[in-house]
Amino acid sequence: MKQTIHAIGWSLIFLLGSLIAQAQTTVLEGRVIDAGTGQGLAYVNIGLIGTSTGTVSDQEGNYYLEFPAEVDLPVRFSHVGYQSCEHTVALLQAERVVSLDEEPLDLPELIVRPWSEPKRYGSVRGTYRTQVNLALAKRPDQNLGAAIGRVFHLERSVLLDSVFFFVATNDFDSVTFRLQFYSVRKGRPDRPITTQPVLVPVTGQQRGWIKVPLRHLQIGTEQDVMVVLEWVDAGAKGGRLSLPVHFPAIGQSHYYRYGAQNRWKRFRSMETPILLHVLEERQ
DSSP states (O other): OHHHHHHHHHHHHHHHHHHHHHHOEEEEEEEEEETTTOOBOTTOEEEETTSSOEEEOOTTSEEEEEEETTOOOOEEEEOTTBOOEEEOHHHHHHOOEEEEOBOOOOOOOOOOOOBOSOEEESOOOSOOOEEEEOSOSSOGGGGTTOEEEEEEOOSSOEEEEEEEEEEOEEOOSEEEEEEEEEEEETTEEEEESOOOOEEEEEETTOOEEEEEEOGGGOOEESSOEEEEEEEEEEOSSOOOEEEEEBSOOTTOEEEEEOSTTOOOEEEETOBOOEEEEEEEBOO
């Protein structure tokens, strides 16, 4: 009997040790700076490559990233207008400061032309029954960098006039989105068509349609464009943030990136509520 109890005791100790080992996590804390100026870089995408584990640096360039200790993948740092870099976990634990070098982008030259009145691309649905949750209830800040996207097939040279997007659920006192614009290659975002950050602050638990004026930024393109809406910041109070998706939507596709350094996924016959208004070149 004593031997049985003794065996059970050792089994419990072994099980407890296994659970503790499984619960261990790696924590990375540091700061991302501009290599030239030494200034902190706001809203840098940081994460384990190809996974949902990721975050975004805050306005001063500080970041916090936590993940299971058994994960051994490089961590990527990326920001439009800067060269991306990858570091091992061991290096980041030893060196708390990561510097990014500027990367000149060969952007298309905008030629001033006579433009038409604004034309809308995208449709408005009356009811959205499916939602994409950006904030995670238990650790809402650990999904910063999640993004949705929509491809717009343009008919001719355009100047971007404005973007509209719809927020379904929001109980944060403040959140910040970032709009980015990419050329499209094989149905995926390829290269940015502007280095200008378009930050969209949303306060007071605002929901519904939100308009973002763009004409003053003079962003032009002569090819199809993907509009990407990325969640990069949130206030201390709140835990729910979601955007709707319409399904079925014949001929449409919904793009979603779960995590700051994850791969884009494409969902056919789904429609993201993003509208694009452009000024077309007059013939």
